[in-house]
Amino acid sequence: MTEEELSHRMKVIQFTEEDVARLKKLSPYAREYAEPVIEEFYRHLLSFEEMRAFFPDRRTLDYVKRKQKEYFVRLTEGDYGMKYVEDRLLIGAVHEKIDLPIKTYLAMYAYYENQVASRLRAAFAGHADEAFDVFLSLIKLIRLDMILAIDAYSLRREQTIRQQEEAIRELSTPVLRIRDRLLILPIIGLIDRKRATQITAQLLTSIRNARARVIVIDITGVPVVDTDTANHLVQTVEAARLLGAQVITTGLSSEIAQTIVRLGVDLSRLNTVGDLQGGVEEAERILGYRVIRGEGGSSYLEAG
Amino acid sequence: MEVPILKQGEYLIASVQVALSDQDLLALQQRLSALTGTQEVRGVVIDVTVLDVLDSYAVRILRMISEVLALRGARTIIAGIQPEVALAMVRLGLGLEGVETALDLEDAMEKIARRGKSRSPEGRSTWPPLSRNT
Known part of the structure; x- marks a missing residue:
């Protein structure tokens, strides 16, 4: 992923300075809500049996929770450059590595969006238009993250396929x-x-x-x-x-x-x-x- | 250097000792042709074990020797082509079509012995290829 590619993608999803400004305004809320939203998120996640396997122990869970909180705050900090992208790609790669299906990864976002939407509604009570705009900006950013995650997933898969092809080729042929x-x-x-x-x-x-x-x-x-x-x-x-x-x-x-x-x-x-x-x-x-x-x-x- | 040619029963063994120049190869062809053509000589084994390269000219001369000797009523077996040499030849498209080959001198003598006992045709060496299985 290069600088140009990133700005091109931003253009495609129509992510503008305006969106950045809106998201920045959310920063104090994000800090306030990070804790409860993430806790809620994992409670929901772990209510599904198939998800529990991915968080085998307390330490793993605490670690991902901390990471998620950082991410949550970071969503509203206005810095969405290469560093941000690289981190997102890395997260995607990590999820691929632990064999988390991509559909699950994407489904997790839906819960996220719901949670955030309801908090926004509360925070912007009486300013429905503003809440809606802010939410849209957030969705755009999340879209970008999803795209990056899918990128990382398919990149890893392609790597795996290449490695396997290599392995097949190099399989010794016994005489x-x-x-x-x-x-x-x-x-x-x-x-x-x-x-x-x-x-x-x-x-x-x-x-x-x-x-x-x-x-x-x-x-x-x-x-x-x-x-x-x-x-x-x-x-x-x-x-x-x-x-x-x-x-x-x-x-x-x-x-x-x-x-x-x-x-x-x-x-x-x-x-x-x-x-x-x-x-x-x-x-x-x-x-x-x-x-x-x-x-x-x-x-x-x-x-x- | 002249290639020594030994006689072993009804066969001649041309044992290549050093890398051959084009002249050496031609001389070998002439000598072998001259020495065959009698009832005493049924064939020739050319041992090329020491050669670490067979270029297109050498391959052509070997084929010519085989063809000339066939006309003189004698059989030719090329013995001892090294695996690396074979690989290089195949990659350069230098086949030895129509020329009988053997792993080494010993293998060549075995092939001769089998043929001598006038075994069934499949006891013959590798070229031309066996007819299709029916």
């Missing part, structure tokens, strides 16, 4: 050895350039260490295969082949197969088998293994 010279590489999640390189490097190292001759790459867990993903896959297969290993790809879903053909991607250089089981069987055949079902249903391998 598993299931028979002598046979590796399985199950890929789960999206494959982008960075991950493809990482997977390929890891696979090549594993091929050398395990002296693998056949690798089954299972892409059942890859949700989307587009042109790029397909090309990455082809590159991985090519690289493995340069080390003398051959790759069997399995788990291409019907949907993905159709997409690939529609996109016109040439995957004829991939040796594909329907599912992982088929792929492993094919690999065993290449390596010269024969699986024989023994008595009692147990099976054993025979190197051919």
Whole structure:
């Protein structure tokens, strides 16, 4: 949030100097009412069971009460610059962090407004117009706070999403050895350039260490295969082949197969088998293994 | 430096010892071509383990060697391409299409032995790719 952005938002909600002046006039009232209004507010809040979980102990409650009182007074102090905004953003972020749903956060404001309205009515008895104007100014400011809170919420959420995307990308892709010279590489999640390189490097190292001759790459867990993903896959297969290993790809879903053909991607250089089981069987055949079902249903391998 | 070429049964082993210049590669191609073409030589293994880079020229010559030797009735196996080299090659689009590969010399000899026993076609190496499963 920058200085310009703030002044732009102020303009959008039509928050003017006039509003500031009106709010400043409220300052003595705010100081007087902060205590009872906030106490009342939390009494109301805590009457809802789902809210109690957010204030597990006395200390937390006292802390937020104190903060709220400061906020209440601050609403009428006429300083709504960057510092104010940053504090509001921080408050929003804190609420997001404790998983307070945004609807609850906004609903709390409704109670606030009611409380304040009734106090204003009492304070401005006989001056209904003035009370109404002051209340409107206050509402504008509260709107700004709500906007900021939603901003902070969505910012945190976006951060979380980015972090998760990062985590998914960096999920290690295990290379598993299931028979002598046979590796399985199950890929789960999206494959982008960075991950493809990482997977390929890891696979090549594993091929050398395990002296693998056949690798089954299972892409059942890859949700989307587009042109790029397909090309990455082809590159991985090519690289493995340069080390003398051959790759069997399995788990291409019907949907993905159709997409690939529609996109016109040439995957004829991939040796594909329907599912992982088929792929492993094919690999065993290449390596010269024969699986024989023994008595009692147990099976054993025979190197051919 | 001239690449030493050893004879091992019916196969020749060209064991690359140092990085090769373009001339060295061409010379290797000529020598291998000359040495094959007889009944005694069924194929050639070119061991490139020591090479930490394979540029486009080297890749082209290796492919040419494979094609030339095929015309001379011999098989070519490139053994010992390092993982980093493979990665770089793939990234530069330098495939070795049509050329047989092996993990190292030992793996190459195993592949030869399997082929020698005239196993079923799938015992063959990796190129061309296996026909689709039916």
